[in-house]
Amino acid sequence: MTEIPVAATLVLVRDGHAGAIEVLLLQRPDRGSFPGGWVFPGGRVEPVDEAADEETTARNAAVRETAEESALVVDPQSLVPLSQWIPPEQLATKFHTWFFVARAPEGELRLQQAEAIDATWIRPADALKRHGKGDLRLFPPTWVTLDTLLPFPTVDAALTAIAGREPQRYATKQDPARALAIWEGDEAYDGGADSEEGPRHRLHVGALPWRFEHR
Incomplete structure (x- = not known):
């Protein structure tokens, strides 16, 4: 358990x-x-x-x-x-x-x-x-x-x-400053910086409609 x-x-x-x-x-x-x-x-x-x-x-x-x-x-x-x-x-x-x-x-x-x-x-x-x-x-x-x-x-x-x-x-990890929920597979999951073409696995929850990035 x-x-x-x-x-x-x-x-x-x-x-x-x-x-x-x-x-x-x-x-x-x-x-x-x-x-x-x-x-x-x-x-x-x-x-x-x-x-x-x-x-x-x-x-x-x-x-x-x-x-x-x-x-x-x-x-x-x-x-x-x-x-x-x-x-x-x-x-x-x-x-x-x-x-x-x-x-x-x-x-x-x-x-x-x-x-x-x-x-x-x-x-x-x-x-x-x-x-x-x-x-x-x-x-x-x-x-x-x-x-x-x-x-x-x-x-x-x-x-x-x-x-x-x-x-x-x-x-789940949260990034309150950017209103993100982040999951494993995202380049920022372990504290890395975003790059233009980096992997994404995150949900933008700061405003409606929410936006899911998973690439």
Whole structure:
């Protein structure tokens, strides 16, 4: 297990219209973690989730939290690992969060109001567009995940592609002066100076719309 607490997030996807998938986003209350933000279902690992290894533990937590928050029940074995997020040192509350993707199950969506005050099924492109206009509050892990899902026209295409590659690890560093979130692979990640053609893996968060550089 990592030195900081573990949490898990589940990105539920379903086939939408016009050749694009839809994801489930929940709006958090104006308090607690991600106040007022739109996020995927999830939360921290509890003792009931504990298993022999961290990934299985995180799967259990993702499924349990999703059922508690939305009443949608997913088989833990159907989850496909997408990414791991390690927060920047500056944050007072830190979680090492596993992100998984799974096909949305049948069933009626029922929200636990203490955890989510609203919900929407939305195409990733539409969510990012609404965020860019200031209509939908997102946080970097959700924003980057939505951007990652943009190319996929169907759930089958998304799950096949994601299952065929290693989960991306995002150990975030912040550059407050330039309003950047920076990840490994960026030439400034370990304190280097920017060059004109240097590698980039960063999110510009100083003004809307945010801008992702990854080259």
